[in-house]
Amino acid sequence: MTTPVEEFIEEARAVTIDEAAERLGLKFTGRRHEHPQPCPVCSGRDTFSFNTEKNKWNCRHGGVGGQDAIGMAAHILELDVRRRAGFLEACSAVLGRDIPAGGERETDEERAARHARLEELRMRHYQEMAEREAGQNAFRDRERQKAQGIVRHAAALRTSAMCEGRFYLQQRGCGVPDDEWLRIAPDLPYWHGTDDRGQPLEIYSGAAMVAPFIDPAGQVIGCHITWIDLKAAPKFRPVLFGLTRKGVEAGRAPWRAGDRWPSRDDLDAELYEPLATKKMRGTKKGGLIPLAGAPSARRWLGAEGIENTLAFARWEDFRPDTFYFAAGDLGNMAGPADPSSRRAHPTLRKKDKNGRERAVMVPGPVPLFRDGGEPDAMVVPDHVDELVLIGDGDSEPVMTASAMVRAKARHARPGRLVPIIMPRRGTDFAAMLAGHPSAFSYDDEVKA
Ligand SMILES: [Zn+2]
Incomplete structure (x- = not known):
């Protein structure tokens, strides 16, 4: 004959990860079966995950996991399943029911101590998360300030003594707007990868067209940079190569402007890659790149890229009733x-x-x-x-x-x-x- 406690354990063993996750208050974050999230005990981003289809859970941080709901409950509630009381408490958690009479349970002191421990962990994780978020915001603010600085230090493309910007636009079939949204910088560094000491590496520096990214209030939130090389027909942009992760692993040296181009074999083996000569800094979402006219216009016209918009603007001769912009992507x-x-x-x-x-x-x-x-x-x-x-x-x-x-x-x-x-x-x-x-x-x- 089975006792009520044995029955209780059998029932707990039959609980699926899906059911247990819900009773334990875990988050169903995934669109399908996999639900990654920070571990309530070990913290860290997406360290913990459960899968309702495979009926599995796993904590990468704690190095534990498996297919039983009782183990999952024990991990996130800090219960010791090697002790009978801890094991029964875990069963109770997955069933959402009290331990029947006759079963060992935690003493009130043990329970209070465990809850205090969990509460402390929760507070610590909350703090870590707040710090991480503050770090991300600080990074974004710094990027924004850098973008604003790049725009501020560049001259108006239309009137600058530097002809690179105007020449580049004309070569690409674009009109040159009368407005001063577009800027030109004489010597903008291009960063890619790191040097021996792990510092960002400047692989090139040269003239660049700079366009601000503005938000709906007109604030500069980012910038768009197009490096220009008048000697590099037909695109008039410098040809740059970057060392790839594979290249780093293969012990290759970073490529810098002035170096010989990487060999066909090295490019095919993906040790080096051709780099884009347009870059974004700061924020882009929600904003756009103004090119000609004023945002107060009732007709707006724009493409993904600056060149496409300005080519079309030239074709329709920069209508005075229109604000021309690029979306960035x-x-x-x-x-x-x-x-x-x-x-x-x-x-x-x-x-x-x-x-x-x-x-x-x-x-x-x-x-x-x-x-x-x-x-x-x-x-x-x-x-x-x-x-x-x-x-x-x-x-x-x-x-x-x-x-x-x-x-x-x-x-x-x-x-x-x-x-x-x-x-x-x-x-x-x-x-x-x-x-x-x-x-x-x-x-x-x-x-x-
Ligand atoms: Zn964990």
């Missing part, structure tokens, strides 16, 4: 996508970890709106009644089209026109831009 123009609108790419494939070819997933055309916090995308004020969005013809067309449709939906208001202008790429692409729903059903092609 597609994400900032279109904002996040509703996950349910995700689609498989009709042709692009990549291998998954099992080596199987899978369609690349494309963020969908439906915007995801989140309440509170900082804006997820550039902010277009209410007074704007025409917002012209220019697509980028060089980017991956399906991803771009989806983002442009999403941007249109995100920034739509009653009475506002939001035309999208794209370089033409064929009828399917055009149909997608028109928001034609059937253009998004690629299912048949994906299966094929």
Whole structure:
């Protein structure tokens, strides 16, 4: 015959991780089965995790884990399961029920001491988290100040004695705006990787076009830098290489401007990589890069990049009723996508970890709106009644089209026109831009 206590233990053993997690007040953070979070006892970011499908839990910090809910309860409640009382208390926690009569339990003093310990841990973790957050904010403030400094110290591109900026824009088919948003710096360092002592390494320094990133209040929150090299036709930007992590592991030396280019073999082996000659500093989200005109204009026109906007502005001869801007990137123009609108790419494939070819997933055309916090995308004020969005013809067309449709939906208001202008790429692409729903059903092609 089984005693009530034995029955109680058997029941506790049958409790799933899912049920126990809920009774223990753990957070269900994941979109699917995996729920990472700071360990209530060991702290640290995402050190603790449980998986409701695999019925497993794990604390990387404490180096423990397994498949039983009792062990999980013991870990986060600091119970010693080698003692009968501790074990039964853990059973009680996963069942959400008291230990039946006859079962050993913690004394009141033991319980009080354990709760005090847990409370102290909680306070310590709270403090650590607050410190970490303050550190992140301080870092962001410093980055912002650096960006403001870079903008402040650069001269107006239009009137500067340095011709690099104007020459670069003209070579790229852009108009040079009359306004003084765009700046030019004679000698801006390019940092990449670290030197022997772990200090940031300046691998190049040269002329650069500097554009401020402003928030809706007009504050400079970041800057966009384009390095220029008048000797480097046809793009007129310097060719720079960076040592990769693989390169560091292989014992290679950092590359610096003036060094010979890395060999084809080294590039193929990914020991070095070509570097982007455009960079962002500070914050970008919610802001945009002003290029010409004033934000008070009722017609706004912008692309992802500075060059695209200014090429179009030149084509329409800088309309005086228009504010020209760049969004910085597609994400900032279109904002996040509703996950349910995700689609498989009709042709692009990549291998998954099992080596199987899978369609690349494309963020969908439906915007995801989140309440509170900082804006997820550039902010277009209410007074704007025409917002012209220019697509980028060089980017991956399906991803771009989806983002442009999403941007249109995100920034739509009653009475506002939001035309999208794209370089033409064929009828399917055009149909997608028109928001034609059937253009998004690629299912048949994906299966094929
Ligand atoms: Zn832990």
